[in-house]
Amino acid sequence: MIPENLKYRNITTNSRDVKKGDLFVAVKGNNFDGHDFIDEAFKKGAIKAVVENEKFKSKNVIVVKDTRKTLSMIAAKFYDNPSKELNVIGITGTNGKTTTSLLIDKIFSDAGFKTGLIGTIFYRIDRKKFSSDMTTPGALRVNKFLRMMADAGCAYAILEISSHALEQERVKDVGLDVAIFTNLTREHLDYHRDLDGYFSAKTKIFNNLKKGGIAVLNVDDPRVATLKKKIKGKVLTYGYQSGADVRATGIIADINGSSFRVLTPAGRIRISTKLIGCHNISNILAAISTALILNIDLEDAANSIRLFKNAPGRLEAVCMGQDFSVFVDYAHTDDALKNVVSALRKYSTNRLITVFGCGGDRDRTKRPRMGKIAARASDYTIITSDNPRSENPLLIAKEIEKGIKAISSEYSIVLDRKQAINRALNMANKGDIVLVAGKGHEEVQIVGSKRSNFSDRETIMKLLKKRKSF
Numbered sequence: 001m002i003p004e005n006l007k008y009r010n011i012t013t014n015s016r017d018v019k020k021g022d023l024f025v026a027v028k029g030n031n032f033d034g035h036d037f038i039d040e041a042f043k044k045g046a047i048k049a050v051v052e053n054e055k056f057k058s059k060n061v062i063v064v065k066d067t068r069k070t071l072s073m074i075a076a077k078f079y080d081n082p083s084k085e086l087n088v089i090g091i092t093g094t095n096g097k098t099t100t101s102l103l104i105d106k107i108f109s110d111a112g113f114k115t116g117l118i119g120t121i122f123y124r125i126d127r128k129k130f131s132s133d134m135t136t137p138g139a140l141r142v143n144k145f146l147r148m149m150a151d152a153g154c155a156y157a158i159l160e161i162s163s164h165a166l167e168q169e170r171v172k173d174v175g176l177d178v179a180i181f182t183n184l185t186r187e188h189l190d191y192h193r194d195l196d197g198y199f200s201a202k203t204k205i206f207n208n209l210k211k212g213g214i215a216v217l218n219v220d221d222p223r224v225a226t227l228k229k230k231i232k233g234k235v236l237t238y239g240y241q242s243g244a245d246v247r248a249t250g251i252i253a254d255i256n257g258s259s260f261r262v263l264t265p266a267g268r269i270r271i272s273t274k275l276i277g278c279h280n281i282s283n284i285l286a287a288i289s290t291a292l293i294l295n296i297d298l299e300d301a302a303n304s305i306r307l308f309k310n311a312p313g314r315l316e317a318v319c320m321g322q323d324f325s326v327f328v329d330y331a332h333t334d335d336a337l338k339n340v341v342s343a344l345r346k347y348s349t350n351r352l353i354t355v356f357g358c359g360g361d362r363d364r365t366k367r368p369r370m371g372k373i374a375a376r377a378s379d380y381t382i383i384t385s386d387n388p389r390s391e392n393p394l395l396i397a398k399e400i401e402k403g404i405k406a407i408s409s410e411y412s413i414v415l416d417r418k419q420a421i422n423r424a425l426n427m428a429n430k431g432d433i434v435l436v437a438g439k440g441h442e443e444v445q446i447v448g449s450k451r452s453n454f455s456d457r458e459t460i461m462k463l464l465k466k467r468k469s470f
Contacts (some may be wrong), residue, residue, distance in 0.1 A: 174208060175213070178214055216239050219241050276315050370405030
């Protein structure tokens with residue numbers, strides 16, 4: 001354990017950042033092992049090193065069983081346990097985390113509270129934004145941001161919490177007032193190996209509930225029935241099923257959004273939204289559930305949802321005066337793609353043209369499944385490149401093609417993403433819908449180790465602007 005009287009200037013896991021008087025924590029990552037840089041840390045002035053290998057034992061080394069868990073504990077302590085000073089809302093699940101977090105943020109901001117947010121698109125402390133390099137940063141940054149939120153007078157902190165973050169103990173010592181589970185579908189199996197391992201990682205979020213904290217569960221997910229029995233504290237459920245505590249009924253929907261009635265323990269209300277698709281109604285139910293738990297008036301919450309435009313890159317419309325619809329979406333899992341294409345197919349009176357690819361160095365098993373999903377719902381599919389990383393883009397496309405070929409012959413492979421988008425736009429006729437999926441809000445294309453600027457939305461806007469007529 002770390003001695004109670006140990007004094008240090010700062011904590012770091014990166015030997016390059018060490019300054020005199022710092023505490024260095026050696027963490028084993030996917031690409032590097034901090035234990036290989038202990039000597040460098042000491043040369044740069046580290047006062048102590050925290051390790052989990054007895055072979056490094058010396059008077060300047062503290063040996064612990066798990067440096068990740070230890071890092072979480074000392075990070076929370078170093079920043080004076082900021083989660084204790086905030087109402088903290090944590091959201092996990094394969095899909096829906098970002099939209100749900102932004103809906104909740106909108107509700108509480110409109111209610112007059114200062115809020116902070118840590119998520120996929122950005123981190124924010126009150127009105128100050130920071131770029132996001134991962135959904136949930138490491139324990140040091142999480143606690144640092146929470147401390148900044150508390151010091152800035154934020155009442156609520158909203159965190160998207162990934163399965164990687166839960167598995168790697170990044171939020172182990174962050175207490176939650178509300179823990180939301182949106183859903184679980186196949187994703188990150190390159191890391192978690194199987195669906196049970198992935199689910200197990202997700203359920204760790206409920207270990208973070210403070211005394212009196214409440215779990216919010218999507219009852220429409222088949223694993224929730226079992227999960228609900230394992231949670232010791234209070235549970236509030238939401239969904240379409242008749243047994244849900246917060247339930248949606250009487251849905252009226254089209255390509256411009258939807259309206260529906262929400263039945264809650266606090267009463268019922270009609271909600272209208274610009275968000276498209278049943279999956280977004282589910283996200284809204286999660287946000288409404290959270291608002292009720294934290295004593296926001298139901299009508300105020302409904303009004304905030306009505307005013308909410310969209311989450312960047314989540315079924316985001318791109319309008320440049322063309323006579324067909326264009327949407328960009330972050331869908332990069334088979335379930336997310338199914339939700340999006342199903343919603344657009346349902347409301348489309350003409351053709352649906354889908355452009356998408358799959359990321360390299362990630363779960364390969366989803367590629368043919370995503371191909372099948374796109375082919376079933378789309379009139380035409382264009383397979384393209386999407387962050388191939390170290391893999392061959394053509395081989396990734398061929399794996400997607402296996403799924404499409406089993407369903408349809410109406411497809412093509414265009415590896416250059418800009419050309420693929422251009423082809424889809426040129427194919428579109430009046431009343432058609434073009435969906436460009438995979439990147440959403442992202443603004444880079446990763447090929448090998450090279451990162452190049454690329455935004456689907458900006459690319460579409462530029463290509464539409466060049467067209468002489470619509």
